[in-house]
Amino acid sequence: MEIEFIRSLRKRLPHSPQLAVGPGDDAAILHPDGSVVTCDLLCDGTHFSVGTDSALSIGRKTLAVNLSDLAAMAAQPIAAFLAVALPRDEASIAENLLDGMLPLAEQFDVALAGGDTNVWDGRLVVSITLIGRCPHQPLLRSGAKPGDHLLVTGVLGGSRMGKHFDFTPRIAEALYLQKHHTLHAGIDCSDGLSLDAARLAEESGCGVAIDLPAIPLSGAAREMASKDDTLSATDRALGDGEDFELLLAVPADEAKALIAAQPLATPLTKIGTFIEAPGLWQGTENFRPLPVTGYEHRI
């Protein structure tokens, strides 16, 4: 339902000549200068828990999820704008939020360029708008073609055991791949493999079939599955979300060469194939429908 709601909102945004790429991708691209802009807002109780999670982790995560969106566009980040609503009794949390962001900002050469600081009688809300540039072609959600292979960086599932706070946004990987290889489309896997793969296919006007046994599973996904009779490690990879890995549509020959070469510091795995039939499927032939189980919260 929420996805439908967000879609209905998005449809009401008028088309604008200032937008080279508008709402619906991982970030917008402004015309004519090519600024790539993304915005993620994180709330206490949804994306983190004040009291349980450290403000350092919360600060780092807020910047990192935005960096992941720019990675999904193959963009180099430039400047971040921070807006916060601070709980009145804990306004000093702002310093620790900032401490959580500064090392990541330095690592990815992002200017923390200011923003808006508010104190209120509610719970913590942290929003970052991140601006970048694409040194090469932008990587969109809309270019996948039937026959392309679906590749993923890293491992999936069980992110809330810790990775959702300490993951590395795949900026360097995206820039390297976009410079040296042919990528047709990409998205960051933030809301669960099944949902994000389905989005990539839908925006490209095709379908995608996931080879479930090929999904690289995290230790956390396996550990959680061992303690829970209802969800397997594969279910966790499909639905948990917050992996912040790259999902890429790559032409078959290029994909084979990439998988053989493994040019990244993180593993690159083929987990599926784009097909003509719209929707989300499972299998390598005789495809069967795969339900979408990901977390739904994005515009």
Next chain:
Amino acid sequence: MEIEFIRSLRKRLPHSPQLAVGPGDDAAILHPDGSVVTCDLLCDGTHFSVGTDSALSIGRKTLAVNLSDLAAMAAQPIAAFLAVALPRDEASIAENLLDGMLPLAEQFDVALAGGDTNVWDGRLVVSITLIGRCPHQPLLRSGAKPGDHLLVTGVLGGSRMGKHFDFTPRIAEALYLQKHHTLHAGIDCSDGLSLDAARLAEESGCGVAIDLPAIPLSGAAREMASKDDTLSATDRALGDGEDFELLLAVPADEAKALIAAQPLATPLTKIGTFIEAPGLWQGTENFRPLPVTGYEHRI
């Protein structure tokens, strides 16, 4: 105290070559492309009250306050990015927020370029990041010189009687004045005349003396004063905030010509003079200190 807190945060932001103008002005300017970026977050209970105020008004205000920040830089807005935390039981408010923004976006030719929609168990938070460009020189807070006149557009005080929702951001006025006249510095009067005039002077390394009887007072300020024995209409202009008028530092001869010509659709009034002695003063000679009474919430 809050201003001190925000200052201490701002000092911790490392200087970055990506920023031509960094935190501390009405908006940041990115190097080298000149993007002008501002970010304002509004919270239920602080900037508006869900239940009392319409979602249309709240949506309009969130975009309008950001437009006012770009006006204060003499920038033309291009694209707005919206991030919201919607109360779980009232998520459909998002449609009305959007309805409140669309006419203003059309009026000022701003693309609503997407953002992030979240539903949570807290109260409504709406954040907009607005990106623009300066067609002429950017108007900064830091260029006022002793001897400059302090001019203000429109009338001040009592904004919460209604103007804080339906004000016109002074984009057109700022662009006109920056194109045809010599302005030394500018700020939008959002936190009260006394606080914003003091900021303009401080960022320029000088002081400013306000001629209290010259302040153009709104009907709302007079009406509120008539019902309140503690605050005069002038007090309201000095401290109420949310007027969203332009405060400008203009060389004396240019200021005199402007006041005589009145080239804008809204009145332009001389309300003070910049002086060498740092701080905020009152009078036209034999200056006496003027306390700062404005609302303190900005970075």
